[in-house]
Amino acid sequence: MILQTGKRYYNYFCSMSFEFTLDTIQQAVDNFWQQAGDAKVFAFHGEMGAGKTTFIQQLCIAKGVYSTISSPTFSIINEYGYDCSGTKRIMYHMDLYRLRDEEEAIQAGVEDVLYSGSICFAEWPEKAPGLFPPDTVHVYLERINADTRRCSITQN
Numbered sequence: 360m361i362l363q364t365g366k367r368y369y370n371y372f373c374s375m376s377f378e379f380t381l382d383t384i385q386q387a388v389d390n391f392w393q394q395a396g397d398a399k400v401f402a403f404h405g406e407m408g409a410g411k412t413t414f415i416q417q418l419c420i421a422k423g424v425y426s427t428i429s430s431p432t433f434s435i436i437n438e439y440g441y442d443c444s445g446t447k448r449i450m451y452h453m454d455l456y457r458l459r460d461e462e463e464a465i466q467a468g469v470e471d472v473l474y475s476g477s478i479c480f481a482e483w484p485e486k487a488p489g490l491f492p493p494d495t496v497h498v499y500l501e502r503i504n505a506d507t508r509r510c511s512i513t514q515n
Contacts (some may be wrong), residue, residue, distance in 0.1 A: 376511040378503060385511065388417045398496045398514070400473055402484035405500035407451060410508045414455060415452055415480045422450065435467045450478035455486035464490055
């Protein structure tokens with residue numbers, strides 16, 4: 360949804376919820392990107408095994424990331440290149456699980472990435488909640504059963 364006030368345009372991610380399996384994940388990812396608009400920062404919440412990394416990998420593939428996409432569990436921050444209408448861009452994938460607190464996140468460069476203007480996916484955002492921009496899109500993944508996940512999306 361786009362809201363115009365005066366000369367400024369604000370793009371809001373419409374709240375949504377859907378279920379998907381590995382067989383239908385591509386459709387879920389396509390729908391996600393259609394709704395995302397200009398949103399840049401996405402905070403992924405969910406228990407271990409909920410599918411955060413798998414969903415993010417598919418989001419990266421859909422954007423045309425041309426490098427290997429892997430979990431940043433130990434590196435904390437992965438940087439991926441992709442092509443956007445002929446222009447090379449960068450997107451980031453962060454896993455904050457191993458960080459103790461916001462101070463350690465700042466030292467690792469998390470805050471710089473969050474405010475870089477690039478697309479940024481962050482797993483385990485509850486490790487440094489005060490660092491996220493106010494327009495962060497929150498993505499909640501829940502394991503329904505061995506094959507099915509529920510994804511709920513909101514924007515503060």
